[in-house]
Amino acid sequence: MHLASLNSVQASASEAPVLSVRNLTTSFRVYDEWNPVIRDISFDVHPRETVAIVGESGSGKSVTSLSIMRLLQAESSRVEGKVLLEGRDLLALSEAEMRKVRGKDVSMIFQEPMTSLNPIFPIGEQIAEALMVHQKISKADARAEVLRLLEKVRIPNANRRFKEYPHQFSGGMRQRVMIAMALASRPKLLIADEPTTALDVTIQSQILDLIKQLQEEEGMSVLFITHDMGVVAEVADRTIVMYRGDTVETGATADIFVRGEHPYTRALLSAVP
Ligand code: ADP
Numbered sequence: 001m002h003l004a005s006l007n008s009v010q011a012s013a014s015e016a017p018v019l020s021v022r023n024l025t026t027s028f029r030v031y032d033e034w035n036p037v038i039r040d041i042s043f044d045v046h047p048r049e050t051v052a053i054v055g056e057s058g059s060g061k062s063v064t065s066l067s068i069m070r071l072l073q074a075e076s077s078r079v080e081g082k083v084l085l086e087g088r089d090l091l092a093l094s095e096a097e098m099r100k101v102r103g104k105d106v107s108m109i110f111q112e113p114m115t116s117l118n119p120i121f122p123i124g125e126q127i128a129e130a131l132m133v134h135q136k137i138s139k140a141d142a143r144a145e146v147l148r149l150l151e152k153v154r155i156p157n158a159n160r161r162f163k164e165y166p167h168q169f170s171g172g173m174r175q176r177v178m179i180a181m182a183l184a185s186r187p188k189l190l191i192a193d194e195p196t197t198a199l200d201v202t203i204q205s206q207i208l209d210l211i212k213q214l215q216e217e218e219g220m221s222v223l224f225i226t227h228d229m230g231v232v233a234e235v236a237d238r239t240i241v242m243y244r245g246d247t248v249e250t251g252a253t254a255d256i257f258v259r260g261e262h263p264y265t266r267a268l269l270s271a272v273p
């Protein structure tokens, strides 16, 4: 296990943040009452930085990312605070504007890649479709771009695999496909919600390495959500520890490992082999 270098934080922290989340509070309606499940979450993600949100299951990590992307059902949820993407408050945008943000500026990958892939279409067609929806490009150009993306995420024999169906891909290869799709729009920010949790340990570290390499190549910022402090150590410059909807600790990852004080942080750390 190694701690991510802190140099990149120092380099990027002087620039304006890509993402500033301020006092993000999300409540769900239960009968007539609004119950907050995350409270006053505030953090920044600077250019080319990876920030981890770590916490046990149910602590509000996914609600945080879904609130940022405005993917919660409007009727049963209430999202308060500010989500500034390069200074623009996403919570104040119209749904049409928000759709553009999702198609271009911010991409998201999830734990189970199969649910986002259509089983009856070849992988290459699905990536091409995503490209053609969000960018005005021809079919021939889309195909070339798909091959470039598949090679970018290190899928061997991209030319052949292009025509294969999701079930012909292993879990790790499917997650590579999802990463390729996420990169298609060249986003400023990638939100990864437990992207390696469903994968075997060896595949897990390959995907983490891939995300780190791509981040450098693309100059992206990453918000990385996980329950696993071992993963945090691998990827994150800075870390936010969440517990039952609250931030209990935030700081440079190395500091959290050495000086993290909250009993819950210590408990998470004691689980790291
Ligand atoms: P994590 O991703 O950290 O495992 P979640 O963000 O998914 O946790 O969930 C945080 C809390 O919010 C949990 O108690 C969960 O049951 C609750 N929750 C999540 N989504 C909804 C929803 N749509 N309606 C009501 N409660 C929800």
Ligand code: MG
Binding pocket: 061, 062, 063, 194
């Ligand atoms: Mg979750």
